[in-house]
Amino acid sequence: MPGDFFVDPxxxxxxxxxxxxxxxxxxxxxASVLATDQxxxxxxxxxxxxxxxxxxxxxxxxxxxIGEVSVRLVPAGHVLGSAQVVLEYxxxxxxxxxxxxxxxxxxxxxxxxxxxxxxxxxxTFGLPVFRHPPAxxxxxxxxxxxxxxxxxxxxxxxxxxxxxxxxxxLLRQAGYDRPIYLHGALIALTELYQRLGVQLGDLRPMADVxxxxxxxxxxxxxPSAIADRWSRRLPDPVVCAASGWMRVxxxxxxxxxxxxxxxxxxxxxxxxLATIDEVDAPEVWVTHGREEALVHQVTQSGRRAQALSLVGxxxxxxx
Amino acid sequence: xxxxAELIERLVFTPSRNAKLRLLTDYFARVPDPDRGWALAxxxxxxxxxxxxxxxxxxxxxERVDPALFGWSxxxxxxxxxxxxxxxxxxxxxxxxxxxGEVVDTMREASRSTAPALVAGLLDTFDTNERFAFLKxxxxxxxxxxxxxxxxxxxxxxxxxxxxxxxxxxxxxxPPYEDLFTWLDGRAPKPxxxxxxxxxxxxxxxxxxxxxxxxxxxxxxxxxxxxDGIRVQVAALGDQRRLYSRTGDDISGAFPDIVEAMDxxxxxxxxxxxxxxxxxxxxxxxxxxxxxxxxxARMLEEHPAWVRLYDILFDGSEDLRxxxxxxxxxxxxxxxGRIAPGRMDLxxxxxxxxxxxxxxxxxxxxxxxxxxxxxxxxxxxxxxGRPKGPWYKWKRGPxxxxxxxxxxxxxxxxxxxxxxxxxxxxxxxxxxxxxxxxPVGKAYFGxxxxxxxxxxxxxxxxxxxxxxxxxxxxPDLVLEVAFDSVGRSxxxxxxxxxxxxxxxxxxxxxxxxxxxxxxxxEALIVD
Numbered sequence: 001m002p003g004d005f006f007v008d009p010x011x012x013x014x015x016x017x018x019x020x021x022x023x024x025x026x027x028x029x030x031a032s033v034l035a036t037d038q039x040x041x042x043x044x045x046x047x048x049x050x051x052x053x054x055x056x057x058x059x060x061x062x063x064x065x066i067g068e069v070s071v072r073l074v075p076a077g078h079v080l081g082s083a084q085v086v087l088e089y090x091x092x093x094x095x096x097x098x099x100x101x102x103x104x105x106x107x108x109x110x111x112x113x114x115x116x117x118x119x120x121x122x123x124t125f126g127l128p129v130f131r132h133p134p135a136x137x138x139x140x141x142x143x144x145x146x147x148x149x150x151x152x153x154x155x156x157x158x159x160x161x162x163x164x165x166x167x168x169x170l171l172r173q174a175g176y177d178r179p180i181y182l183h184g185a186l187i188a189l190t191e192l193y194q195r196l197g198v199q200l201g202d203l204r205p206m207a208d209v210x211x212x213x214x215x216x217x218x219x220x221x222x223p224s225a226i227a228d229r230w231s232r233r234l235p236d237p238v239v240c241a242a243s244g245w246m247r248v249x250x251x252x253x254x255x256x257x258x259x260x261x262x263x264x265x266x267x268x269x270x271x272x273l274a275t276i277d278e279v280d281a282p283e284v285w286v287t288h289g290r291e292e293a294l295v296h297q298v299t300q301s302g303r304r305a306q307a308l309s310l311v312g313x314x315x316x317x318x319x
Numbered sequence: 320x321x322x323x324a325e326l327i328e329r330l331v332f333t334p335s336r337n338a339k340l341r342l343l344t345d346y347f348a349r350v351p352d353p354d355r356g357w358a359l360a361x362x363x364x365x366x367x368x369x370x371x372x373x374x375x376x377x378x379x380x381x382e383r384v385d386p387a388l389f390g391w392s393x394x395x396x397x398x399x400x401x402x403x404x405x406x407x408x409x410x411x412x413x414x415x416x417x418x419x420g421e422v423v424d425t426m427r428e429a430s431r432s433t434a435p436a437l438v439a440g441l442l443d444t445f446d447t448n449e450r451f452a453f454l455k456x457x458x459x460x461x462x463x464x465x466x467x468x469x470x471x472x473x474x475x476x477x478x479x480x481x482x483x484x485x486x487x488x489x490x491x492x493x494p495p496y497e498d499l500f501t502w503l504d505g506r507a508p509k510p511x512x513x514x515x516x517x518x519x520x521x522x523x524x525x526x527x528x529x530x531x532x533x534x535x536x537x538x539x540x541x542x543x544x545x546x547d548g549i550r551v552q553v554a555a556l557g558d559q560r561r562l563y564s565r566t567g568d569d570i571s572g573a574f575p576d577i578v579e580a581m582d583x584x585x586x587x588x589x590x591x592x593x594x595x596x597x598x599x600x601x602x603x604x605x606x607x608x609x610x611x612x613x614x615x616a617r618m619l620e621e622h623p624a625w626v627r628l629y630d631i632l633f634d635g636s637e638d639l640r641x642x643x644x645x646x647x648x649x650x651x652x653x654x655x656g657r658i659a660p661g662r663m664d665l666x667x668x669x670x671x672x673x674x675x676x677x678x679x680x681x682x683x684x685x686x687x688x689x690x691x692x693x694x695x696x697x698x699x700x701x702x703x704g705r706p707k708g709p710w711y712k713w714k715r716g717p718x719x720x721x722x723x724x725x726x727x728x729x730x731x732x733x734x735x736x737x738x739x740x741x742x743x744x745x746x747x748x749x750x751x752x753x754x755x756x757x758p759v760g761k762a763y764f765g766x767x768x769x770x771x772x773x774x775x776x777x778x779x780x781x782x783x784x785x786x787x788x789x790x791x792x793x794p795d796l797v798l799e800v801a802f803d804s805v806g807r808s809x810x811x812x813x814x815x816x817x818x819x820x821x822x823x824x825x826x827x828x829x830x831x832x833x834x835x836x837x838x839x840x841e842a843l844i845v846d
Contacts (some may be wrong), residue, residue, distance in 0.1 A: 001405055128384065129392045129405035131447065145329075149338065214346060229733045238338075239735060247405065249398055256735040258332050278631065293391045300385070 002071035007085050007096050019098025020082035023044065034066075036073055038081025038196055045192050060109065061095060074098040077111035078265050079162030080193060086114050088284055094118040095279060099288070101264065102271040103135060105168040107162070107198050112273075119281035120308065123289035124266040125244055132244060132268040138169045139263040144219065145238055145259055153214040153234045155243035157223035157257070161185050161264050164220055165193045167242050168200045170263075171218070181206040181214065183221035183230070198244075211235055227256040244268070246299065267301055273297065320445065322350050322453040323358050323419045330463045334732030339465060343473035347500070354419040356495025359474070361456050363467040363763065365494050368426045369663050370434040371457045376403055379439050383408055400458060403442075404450035410443045417444065417502050420495065426457055468566045474642040483520040483703035485568045491517040494827055497806075504676075516559035518552060519632055520703035523572025524693065524710035531711065532674050540694045542669040542677055543643065545691040546627050547593035547710055547804075549609070553626055553663075556636070562591075566597065573611045577814055578626050580661035580674040586633035586652065588624070589663065592688070596627030598690035601845045605804040626663045628655065629693075632701060641703040644709075647701065679796045681715055687804070687845040717801040718821060720745065721834040723756055724796040726779040729788040730763065737765055737771055738778040741822065743798050746814070747837040754795055757813045757837060765801070765821030774825065797826035807842050815840055 005015040012029035018034075019025050021042030026035075033040065033052035036059070043051040057066055061084065063072045068090075073083035078099040085096040102111055114204060125132075128297060148156055158164040164186050171180065179202040182190060192202055198257040206219055215235050226239050241257045245265025252260040267275060276284055276298060284305040286294045291307035298305035321646060332537060339427045343362075347355050360366045369624035381389050382404045391460050396402040417425070422441060429437050429500035438457070455461050471489065477484040480503060491512030492499050501507040551570070560581040562571045571578050593600040593608070595631070600622070631651040632640050638645050648668075655665050669692065672830050673678040677704055681692050699709030722743035730739035740763040749755035766774065781793045808816035815837070816844040 006375065064781060127392050127395055129386050129396055129402060131405065133447070148341060227729065229736050236733065246793065249401055250397060256788075258334065258732070259329075260332065260336075280622050290391070291397075293388055297385070297389055 002146065002262055003067035003071075003080050003087075003089075005054065005066055005069075005071075008040045008098070015066070016052070018043070018080055019076065019096070021083060022079070022099070022159075022282070025098065028052075032056065034064070034071070036081040036083050039083070040081075041192060041196065042081060042189065045188055046066050069300060074112050074114055074267065075109035077102065077105060077108060080108045080165070080196060080198065082108060084111075084114065086116070095274075095281070096120045097122055099124070099266055100275070101256050101267050102131065102275065103264075105166055105265070107165045113275060114280040116279050116281045118179075118283045118285065119276060119279045120285040120287060121272060121276065121294075122266065123272060123286045123291055125264065125268050126271045126286065126290035126294035128271060130247055130268045130294070131270055132262055133265050134246070135166075135170055135263045136174065138242070139174050142171075142218070142240060142261060143174060143176060145214065145240075148258055150216045152236045152238050153217055153219055154239040154259070155219045155221060155231055155234055155239055157226040157239070157243070157255075158186070159243075160222055161189050162243055162318060163263065165198060165200060167220065167263065167266070168203070169198065172199070172201050176218075177201060178217065179204045180220040181209060181217055183219070183225055185222050185225070186220055186293050206233075209284075223255070252296045276303070277301075283295065320416050320419050320422055320454065321741075322346065323354065323361075323450040324445075326358065327452040327455065327461065327463060332422055332467055333439055333464075334443045335734075336469065338471050339469060340476055343470065344463070344477040347473070347477045347503075348604050352497045352500055352793045353495035356497060356500060357419050357423045360494035361461060362463075362465050365454065366423065367459060368429070368457045370429045370431050371426065371438060373399060373458050375435050375438065376400070376454060376458065379435060379442070380406065384440075400454035402455055404447050407442050407447075407450055414444045416446075416449065422453065422456075423495075427465045436588075446733075457538060466566075467568060470735060474499070475505060478505075479705075483830050484509070486520045487703070488512055489567055490561065490563075490569060490715065516554040516556040516561045516586075518561075518569075518667070520567070521550065521552060521565055521588065521626075521703050522630075522710060523705040524712045525705060525805070527694065527708055527711040527713040537671065537673055537677075539572075539698070540696055541648070542671050542692050542694055543666050543667065544684075545690045545693045545714065546590040546592060546599060546666065548590040548599075548627075550607055551589060551591040551626060552632075553577070553585070553589060553628075554583060556584055556586070556633070569639070570609075573614050574607060574624050575614065576619050577626060577662055580663065583658050583660060584633075584635045585626050585631060585658075586632035587651075587663075588632060589626040589628040590666070592625045593622045594626055594662075595623055596650075599625070599627070599686075601687060601806065601844070602804065606725075608682060622713040624662065627666045630662055630701065631664050643698045643700060644695050645697040669829045681713060684715075689715070690803070717803055717823070719760075719799055719801050721806075721826060721829065721842055722759060722798050722800050723831045723834045724778075724792055725756055725758055725792050725794065725800055726789055726791050727774075734771075737775045739771055739772070739775070741798065743795075743800060745815075745835050745837045745840055753797065754832075754836075758811070759813045759815060759837065759840060760800060760802070760817040760818045760820040762800060762822050765823055766825065770825060795831050797829040797831055798822050799824040799826055804845060805840055807844055813837060815844065 002185040007017045008025040009016050017031045017034045021039050026043050028050035029051045032054040034056045037057035040057055042057045058073050060073055063070050072086040072090040075277045076082040076084045076098050087094045093116040096115050100111050101124050158167050161318040166236040181204050238258050240259040240263040242263040246260030246262045284298050284303055285308040286310040295305045295307050329342050332404050365771040377537050392406050393402045471485045472482050474485050498510040527576045554561045560578050562574050564570050593604040604622050694711040696709045725737035726742040728740040732735055742758050742761045744756035744758045746754040747757050782790045784791045800820050801818040802820040804818045805815055
C-alpha cells in the first residue's frame with residue numbers, strides 16, 4: 001500500500017494504525033502507533049512499555065497524511081476509542097471497518113457510516129441466524145432473574161474490555177444502583193473507562209467480600225472464570241454470559257451458562273447488510289468471521305464482494 | 320406466548336431441580352388460565368398436533384430464506400427448530416402476539432392442508448424465542464429437562480398440596496386443567512374424579528439399613544421377592560383399562576398384551592416383566608419394550624409382557640387400601656383364584672424364621688430376575704408415598720469391578736466447576752499384545768463432596784488431553800464401581816453396558832495394572 005503502514009498488523013510493524021484495543025487487533029511491539037487517544041490509553045494499560053515506541057493520538061475526523069495517503073479515524077461504535085480507518089488515495093476511498101456495531105452503547109461514540117469505493121467489513125456474525133435482540137431486554141432478563149433467585153448470586157461472564165463496562169452502564173441505565181462486584185482481571189480497564197469519563201456507579205472488587213454477602217448481588221468476571229474453580233467462591237451462582245455467541249443454544253450449553261444474555265459489540269446480520277447499503281460501496285471485502293454467507297448475500301444484491309482471509313484470527317473473535 | 324417462551328428459554332438452560340421448580344411455580348402464579356394449563360400440558364407431553372410435521376417447517380423456511388444461507392445456517396446451528404426460529408425474517412406490521420391458549424386453539428383446528436399457512440402466519444407474529452418455543456411445541460418433544468413428575472411437584476408446591484393428591488387426580492383431568500388450578504388457588508374444592516381408572520399413587524419402600532434389623536421384629540413382617548422389572552399399577556374400571564408406571568405415566572400404549580388381559584374391574588400393584596418359557600426374563604429384555612408409544616407384533620411375540628402381582632388396591636369399586644397388608648394379601652389371592660387373569664400371576668411369599676435365613680436366601684438365589692427381597696409389615700395399610708417403617712427393600716449386594724479412570728467431564732449447575740462425570744475402563748488385550756483400556760461405563764455419583772473435590776484435583780493434575788469440557792487423564796487411578804447388573808450392548812465399544820453404575824470406592828492405593836479385565840465383566844452378563 002502506498003504509505004507503508006499496516007492496519008491492525010498481526011506481527012510487529014514499523015508503522016501501525018490500530019482500530020481498537022482488543023488483543024486480536026492491537027498487538028504489542030509496533031514501532032509507531034497511530035490510534036485514538038482512548039485506544040492508546042487502553043494499549044498502555046495492557047502492554048505498558050510494549051504498547052509501541054512512538055504513540056501518536058488522532059482525534060476522530062481529523063485527517064493525517066501518511067506518504068501519499070490521507071488517513072482519518074471515524075467512530076466504529078464497538079468499544080471505547082474504537083475507530084474505522086478511512087483511507088483516501090488519488091480520489092479513491094477505502095474504509096476499513098475494524099470491529100463495529102450499530103446498536104446503542106452508552107460507553108462509546110456511535111458508528112458513523114462513510115460512503116466509499118471499497119468497504120472492508122468484519123463478519124463475526126455473518127450468518128442470518130445472528131440477530132441481536134435489544135440489549136435492554138437482555139438486561140431485563142438478568143434483573144428478573146435476580147428478583148426470582150434473591151438468595152443466589154448472579155455471575156456474568158464478560159470480556160474485560162468493552163463488554164464489561166457496557167453491561168455495567170446498561171444496568172445503570174435500567175435503574176440498577178446496587179454495588180456491582182468485579183473479578184480482579186476486570187478492574188484495571190474499568191477504572192480506565194471511569195478515568196476517561198464513563199460513569200459506571202458503585203463498583204467493588206469481589207476479592208474483598210465475604211461469600212455470604214454476595215447473595216442477591218451481581219458479579220462480573222471474565223468468561224474463562226465463570227464455570228471454573230474461581231466461581232466456587234460465590235454462593236450458588238446463576239452463571240450468565242453476555243455475548244453474541246449466546247444466540248446459539250448449543251454454544252451456551254457447552255459453556256455451562258444458565259442465563260445466556262445476547263449482548264454483542266459486533267454488528268449482527270441485519271446491521272452488516274444495512275451498513276453495506278449505507279456506505280454504498282461497489283466493492284466489499286469481507287473478513288473476520290463467516291465470510292462465505294455475507295459474500296453470497298452481498299453478491300446477490302449486485303455488488304462485487306470477496307473474502308479477504310487473514311491469518312492470525314481465531315474463529316471465535318472476542319465478543 | 321411470550322411468558323411461555325421465556326419459561327422454556329430459562330428451563331432449557333437450568334440444571335438445578337430446585338431452580339426449575341422455582342421457575343415453574345413462578346410461571347403458574349403469574350400466568351392466567353387457560354395459558355398456564357396449556358403450558359402444563361406441553362411440559363407433561365399431553366399436547367399433540369398431528370397436522371404439523373417437521374418437513375412443513377423446513378419447507379416454509381426455505382420459501383422465505385435463500386436456500387444457500389439456510390444451508391450454512393442449519394449446518395452451524397444443528398437444530399432445525401432453532402435454525403428456523405433464528406433465521407425467520409421479520410415482517411413489519413405483524414399482528415399482536417397471540418396467547419398460548421390462542422396458539423393451541425388455532426393449531427388444534429389445523430388440518431394438513433391449512434397447517435402450513437397457519438404456522439407461517441404465527442411465525443411472523445413471534446420473536447425468536449417465541450418461534451423456538453412454538454416450533455418445539457407443535458413438532459413434539461419439548462426435551463427441556465422437565466419430567467411430568469417434576470411438573471407435578473411444582474404444582475404441589477404452587478398450591479401447597481401433596482404431590483400424591485395431584486398424581487391421583489392427574490389422569491382424570493384434561494388440559495388446560497382449569498379445575499385443577501382453581502382448586503390449587505383455593506377457589507374451589509378438589510375436582511372429583513370418581514369411577515375412573517385414574518392412577519392411585521404407589522406405596523414405596525425404604526432401603527433396609529443395618530441398624531433397622533435390630534429394631535424390627537421379623538415375626539411382624541412378611542417377605543417376598545423383589546422382581547427386577549418395573550413397578551406398575553394395573554387399573555381397570557368399567558370400560559377403562561390403563562397401565563401406569565410408578566410415577567403415574569400412562570404406558571398402556573406400549574403394552575397392548577397386558578391391556579388385553581385386563582378384562583376385570585380392579586386396581587392392582589405389581590411388577591412388569593418379560594415372561595417366557597415359564598420363567599421371568601432379564602431386565603434387558605424388558606428394556607426393549609420400554610419408552611415406546613406403540614409396539615410391533617414382532618416385539619410382542621419376542622418379548623411377551625407379564626405382571627407379577629404384589630397387591631390389590633381396589634376390587635371392583637371397593638377401596639381396599641385401608642385394610643392391612645395381610646388382609647389385602649388374602650383378598651388378592653382370592654381375587655386371582657376367582658378371576659384367573661391372563662398374563663398375570665401372584666408374587667409368592669417367602670417364609671423366614673429370622674434375618675439370617677432371609678439374608679442367606681437373598682444372597683444365594685441364582686435367579687437373576689430377583690433384585691432382592693421386600694419386607695412388608697403385616698398390619699400396614701396401603702398409603703401413598705414412602706412412609707418410613709411399614710415397607711423395606713433389601714437388595715442383593717451389588718456387583719463391583721475395579722476400573723481405571725479414563726475421561727472426566729465437567730458437571731452442570733453446582734458442579735459446573737468440577738470434573739464430576741467419570742468414564743472408566745477395563746483392560747483387554749490390545750492388537751499389539753499389550754493390555755489396553757476400553758471404556759465400560761460412566762458414573763457421576765457415589766462419592767462424597769469431599770471425594771469429589773479430591774477427584775477434581777486429581778483430574779486437573781493428571782490431564783493428558785482436553786476436548787472441550789472433557790479431559791482424558793493418565794490411566795493411573797483405580798475406581799471401584801458398583802452396578803446392579805451387566806448386559807450386552809451393541810452401542811458401546813466394549814460390547815457391554817452396566818446397569819446403574821456408581822463409584823463405590825476410590826482406590827488411591829491400587830496400581831492401575833491390577834484393575835479388572837473386560838473378561839471379568841463379560842462373565843457376569845445375563846441375557
